[in-house]
Amino acid sequence: MIPSVLPAPAPGWTRDTDVVVIGSGIAGLVTALRCRPHGRVLLVTKALLDAGSTRWAQGGIAAALAPGDDPRDHLADTLTAGVGLCDEDAVRAMVTEAPDAVRGLIALGAAFDRTAAGEIALTREGGHHHDRVAHAGGDATGAEVSRALRAALKDSGVEVVEHALVLDLLKDAAGRAAGVTLHVMGEGQPGGVGAVRARAVVLATGGLGQVFSATTNPEVSTGDGVALALRAGAAVTDLEFVQFHPTVLWLGPGARGQQPLISEAVRGEGAHLVDRAGVRFMTGRHELGELAPRDVVAKGIMNRMRETGEPYMLLDGRHLGAATWEHRFPTILAVCRHHGIDPVTEPIPVVPAAHHASGGVRTDLHGRTSVPGLYACGEVACTGVHGANRLASNSLLEGLVFAARIAGAIRDDPAGEPGEFQIVRDGTRPLDPALRGEIQEIMTSRAGLLRGGAGLDAAARELAALPGRSGPEVAPGVAAWEVANLHAVATAIVAAARRREETRGSHWREDFPDRSDSAWRGRLVTRLDGNALTTTYEPIAGPTEGSRA
Template identity: 40%
Template sequence: MNEKVDFLIIGAGVAGLSAAIRLQNYGHVLMLAKNTVTDCNTDKAAGGVSCVWSDNDSFDKHVEDTLIAGDGLCNEEVVRSIVKEGPERIKDLIDWGIEFDKLPDGRYNLAKEGGHSKRRIFHVKDLTGHAVLEVLLSKAREFSNIIIREWNIAINLYGKDNKCLGVYVLDRKKNEIYTIYAKAIILATGGAGKTYLYTSNPDAASGDGIAMAYRMGAKIANMEFMQFHPTCLYHPYAKNALISESLRGEGGVLIDKRGRKFMMDYHELGDLAPRDIVSRAIDDVMKKTGDDNVLLDISFKDPAFLKKRFPGINNTCLKYGIDFTKEPIPVVPAAHYLCGGIVADIHGRTNIKDLYAIGECSCTGLHGANRLASNSLLEGLVCGTKCGIYVGEKYKNKENHAVKIPDWHEGCAVDPTEAVVINQNWDEIRRVMQNYVGIVRTDKRLKRAWHRLNLIDDEIEQYYWDFRITSDLIELRNLCMVARLMLKCARARRESRGIHFNLDCPNKSDLIRDTVVQYYW
């Protein structure tokens, strides 16, 4: 089956929805969500949206904080543009009904997080991402021109002559494969935290958009920069339980199991140092003490305040028998945010015609070698909006002519009967990445991981073409591709910068460059 739409957006998080809301003025918009619309990183974002708002703050200060966190790899022009547009996007959310936390006098209760010199984080308790997603979904559903199709996963992009024409899609409910062609295709597929064993990301974060774009010939950059969130709940039964950085912004302190505060030993900002520094500090303390985790303590604060300010954290902790108003929270770093991705400008344009990338799957130059806390939702709102307007204007007078996209042929493939192969490879990829491509790296570890993942990739490709396509197999193939791209970039960067720390190259190079990879076909 072939389907024609004006604009196709793959992904339905903050970036994709922001684009769709603008694009609907120019034609019909189809959005694909491979699971439910809430199974995305946007919904799990606990902290907030960074935005200059108060009189004692300025765009220059926000830009400076972002550049410092990015450790020399940010594109200052991009940073400044996104930061300056922040207030307009916050006003949009307010107009559409979001209720950011306020002080008793009616002013917004702006929070402070690691790396920020001022209080500039808009938040809805500690459930900001969920609130942002709900508001954007509600707004998008006002327009008949926007259709959100859940349980549909993209398999591969199709194109020729450096032009993207369409995409093959698996309807997971009907177990049928069909093709979609559009004037423009926007990738808003989010990150790739599931390449690691321990992550704050939902299961959907398998790097699908990046893998598809790479196979299409798009430029991919800075994949070595996987940001580890310093504080995820450490518990044998906890899954993807993020303990927001805003907890430390309200006075929480990191201590070892002996009760010793340690962050001032590593950075002058102490517990509010940038994430890469905090994660490495925790990793160092755990290795020195032999402990499996450290502790995050805010139990000295008023319990009523804590429960009101952090209802999400309170509920999560209580679920696992922890009362964070009375005792410290056991935490460990976990893969959280991919600072690299598909090379794109601030409007989402890639090197492939009619293919755009926005949000976490893109690499615009905003984050550099390390993302500043709460800049991700900001980027999704700003770049999603810019992309929607740009694409709408560019294609508004262009006819959507039918193009011939070959049907998907499964040949003699049969339904897979050895699901254990998929599960085994999935688990091994994540363990290899966790153990060899983690917070602290070495040349030997990276080399071992490279050889192992190449063997796994060969096995997956054989399995991919021998058996009928399933969503698990699609994700496994993409996951392995993205893991190999991370390794390829990590091995190419002969220095330590931002999130990427290699004991065999512990210093920064004088040569400041992005690590760019591209597949030629």
């Protein structure tokens, strides 16, 4: 059972716009900028404009920009990483439009790293057979892209509301999205709960990593967009595929919250994964070794930890030299040194941690969801490009490409008129903020990187019991609403993970250790009907992997 998150206060204020975009990562910023020529745009962000996941992205943006590379090769690598579940048409659209999308960022002022000859510098990450990852500031690509887009936003005429948590979707009498309700906390804005009426609503709210105890995601990544979409009756897909990044800085057994990421690009530049005895344990496990797709490397690390009894593995980049660390990976170097580790002289202790949701709100090739007038892009969406496991550096690219596609769809799609609306919710209550840690512990211990039927069954029972322990008089507020969103998303993830009885990509079932194309080459589509989740299986037709021809 998933209670819808909010009580039903009447909005204390109402304002109108043409398009409301929720989220300030690359997907939200590009959508807002691209929609602005077609009408009024209101961009809403939960915290500060630069507080989303984009600024934490280290590796870069994948695009076939190098001589000898081709979008068809990028397509093949993406399909292989997705383990048979990618939407090939969506991937083809993304990789074909990728080079021009990167050039468009450069035209907006994003400064990518260059070679001595002045060409865009490209590196390789896990799962890629070519150097095709464009980066900025060495290992600060997300920060540079975010800076450039925010600079472009200043003179665009896009209105911005910071410190506003999106609550629920508004619908008109025909069932079309008609805006959202917000809880606004920022100074200079009308406070409390209000309504923004709009002809189109775009979810670009980012990820859901905070559903786990340790994640690379920032504090704001509490699955708000997926929870809203479920309550609005939209279809969500592939929620069982939560990618764990293989190399996150190990800060001890009790580490909680956002953890420091050690970019895959470090391995792309030649660092090695070793155990405490110095053995390169990924050798022979995959043709790409330490640059295998992320699910393969994460499983390799976990298996070696089991074999040796060690709580972490090591990433050895000492041979890269001080100059490479200082110029190519200055952010990672500083973070490691802050925590008492010098990668120039010693290996880095690493473990996998929750990183990226490959699934989300189901969309078509132009970001349309199953609710008319509601669009989604970026990590909150499931465009189909990631399948069961995201290929490295396709995340910023996905947000960039599909944000532009959404802008075209909003321009061309029939639009409703702001008018009477209803709030989509069942009127149930928020949850006690103290339950946040319990939700995270349940998900980490029973539905994390390695899962099993018994643990997932227990997770379902434990999550179902939490609302009854919340108490009848929880004060509505951001913390309570975030916990309710986390609870809704956790429940949906567990439902999908229980249903998929195989191991594929980032979904690793110890009781079903093999991949089964005959039974499970398809998508699990989840909807919320009242307070009851339904999860249906939709098989995928066609070949299981891409071709490099």
